Amino acid sequence: MALHFERTEFDARRDRLTIEMAEKKLDALVLFAQESMYWLTGYDTFGFCFFQALVVKADGSMVLLTRSADLRQARHTSTIDNIVIWLDREQANPALDLRNLLNDLGLLGARIGVEYDTHGLTAHNGRRLDEQLLTFGQIIDASGIVPRLRQFKSPAEIEKVEHAAALSDDALDAALPLITQGADEGAILAAMQGAIFTGGGDYPANEFIIGSGPDALLCRYKSGRRKLLKNDQLTLEWSGVFNHYHAPMMRTILTGKATKRHQELYEAAHHAMMAVEKAMMPGKTFGDVFDAHAKSLEADDLTRHRLNACGYSVGARFAPSWMDTPMFYQGNSEPIAPNMTLFAHMIIMDSEAETAMTLGRTYLTTETAPRPLSRHDLDLIVK
Numbered sequence: 001m002a003l004h005f006e007r008t009e010f011d012a013r014r015d016r017l018t019i020e021m022a023e024k025k026l027d028a029l030v031l032f033a034q035e036s037m038y039w040l041t042g043y044d045t046f047g048f049c050f051f052q053a054l055v056v057k058a059d060g061s062m063v064l065l066t067r068s069a070d071l072r073q074a075r076h077t078s079t080i081d082n083i084v085i086w087l088d089r090e091q092a093n094p095a096l097d098l099r100n101l102l103n104d105l106g107l108l109g110a111r112i113g114v115e116y117d118t119h120g121l122t123a124h125n126g127r128r129l130d131e132q133l134l135t136f137g138q139i140i141d142a143s144g145i146v147p148r149l150r151q152f153k154s155p156a157e158i159e160k161v162e163h164a165a166a167l168s169d170d171a172l173d174a175a176l177p178l179i180t181q182g183a184d185e186g187a188i189l190a191a192m193q194g195a196i197f198t199g200g201g202d203y204p205a206n207e208f209i210i211g212s213g214p215d216a217l218l219c220r221y222k223s224g225r226r227k228l229l230k231n232d233q234l235t236l237e238w239s240g241v242f243n244h245y246h247a248p249m250m251r252t253i254l255t256g257k258a259t260k261r262h263q264e265l266y267e268a269a270h271h272a273m274m275a276v277e278k279a280m281m282p283g284k285t286f287g288d289v290f291d292a293h294a295k296s297l298e299a300d301d302l303t304r305h306r307l308n309a310c311g312y313s314v315g316a317r318f319a320p321s322w323m324d325t326p327m328f329y330q331g332n333s334e335p336i337a338p339n340m341t342l343f344a345h346m347i348i349m350d351s352e353a354e355t356a357m358t359l360g361r362t363y364l365t366t367e368t369a370p371r372p373l374s375r376h377d378l379d380l381i382v383k
Contacts (some may be wrong), residue, residue: 003042004243008289009080009156013040013149015181018060020145027110028102029056029142031141032106033118036146037064038244043078045070046119046319049093051086055101063105066099079367095128099136113142119320127351133238142318147325151313153339157245158364162340163200165247165362165373167240170195172249172376179234179253180383185210186225192238202241205322209237216356217349219307231256235356244316247373248343250360259351265302265357266380269346272296273359273378276310277329279336280363280370286332293328293346302348311344312364341364341373 003010017040019082021029031037034048039191041054041062053065063082064074102112112133116126133139153161166171169176171192196202207221212228216235228234234254254262259313272293279292293310297303312327326334328344345360359378363370 001042001075001079002044003079004044004160005042005156009154010041012154014060017146018058019058020149021056021058021113022279024140024142024145025111026113026140026142026158026363027058027105028105029055029113029145029357030054030098030102031146032115032121033146034120035150035244035324036115036118037078038316038318039146039150040077040160041080043074043080045073045077047073048318051125052120053098053220054080055098055105057105057107063101065094072380084199086119093128095125098129099132102133102136109137111138111140111251112136112328113140113145113346115143115146116350117143120127136239139169150324151317151326151340152337153315153341154336157315158339158341160243160245160255161247161362161364162373163242164240164245166375167200167201168200168238168247168249168325168362169240169375170199170239171238172251175219175236176253176381176383179228179255181228181230181255182231183228184225185212185227185234188234188236192236196240199240200242202244204239204241204246205244205317205319208239211233211235214354217351217354219347219349228255228328231259232260233356235358237358237360239314239322241322244318246314246317246322247341247362248314248322248345248360249362249374250345250347250358251354252358254380256382258380258382261353263380265355266348268297268300268302269357269359270378271300271350272310272346277347277363280342280344280365281368282336282338282365284336286326286328286334286336287330289344290328290330290332291334293344294330304365305348305350307347310346311342311360314341314343336365338365342361342370363376
């Protein structure tokens with residue numbers, strides 16, 4: 001088997017999960033999120049775009065229901081021993097196959113938790129699932145159980161994130177020599193992704209963000225490439241990825257000369273990042289971190305140019321997004337605790353002046369101040 005962790009690591013995760021299930025009086029938990037299956041068993045696939053489910057009983061035993069295309073994938077990458085295949089066929093209803101599997105496992109009338117809040121369970125399949133389980137037992141939305149366990153990284157997981165962070169740094173190192181007048185965004189993107197692959201990394205769970213000129217104000221990837229001008233702005237958001245663990249970074253890099261507005265926005269972004277670092281420690285909440293960011297930018301009269309969130313937890317994630325929960329937004333009462341890996345981003349987009357400025361990096365929380373995982377500083381980069 002091609003496991004990314006020792007069996008003892010997976011055993012410890014299973015034990016943590018069954019303790020949570022016992023506290024919530026669950027006889028079984030049905031997982032649909034690929035990152036949950038990966039965390040619990042090592043199962044590594046993009047086959048979650050189809051219907052598949054991992055049933056975990058209160059005693060820790062597990063059965064995977066999936067398609068034939070993922071049978072060998074599960075055997076090769078996971079600790080799962082019991083795999084059941086639903087057949088691709090006209091009028092197939094894998095939710096019925098799942099009901100039959102739960103029945104075979106002696107769970108009729110049981111209290112069953114379902115992981116609804118995931119891209120691994122579409123609304124269409126969710127409706128079919130509910131139809132099948134309507135009279136089967138007591139069905140509980142248990143979407144938050146595994147994500148909460150995944151927030152706290154083990155020493156082995158921290159090593160993965162540190163490796164991912166080193167790959168993020170390598171990607172920036174590969175990009176910087178190319179960021180000059182006349183440079184093609186495609187060449188910059190290729191160099192960054194190539195550095196990560198060369199370093200043993202993976203595809204990211206979502207596309208890198210790259211945009212110059214007016215597109216530097218965008219916070220999402222868009223198709224199409226542009227060449228940089230003598231005096232230009234280039235916004236990049238990317239992540240090194242190792243064994244699916246992410247450590248994102250974000251920067252707006254300038255060519256030629258920094259305008260007065262760029263300098264003002266950079267100083268404001270840096271002040272806000274320092275405020276966020278002070279708030280990112282035990283005793284504070286995710287909402288407190290956002291408030292530190294918002295208060296800092298308000299002091300610089302930039303409230304209308306900021307976003308309504310300033311980062312999120314990161315770890316092992318699958319498409320379509322590397323963003324994990326919890327997130328830094330107003331009122332989030334989730335406490336900061338040691339051994340979280342958190343991405344903080346300061347994003348300021350002045351549409352009136354068509355001026356962008358961003359700063360972002362990944363941190364490991366500790367008993368005191370957070371530790372940045374990047375070897376790069378936060379200085380404004382002007383090429």
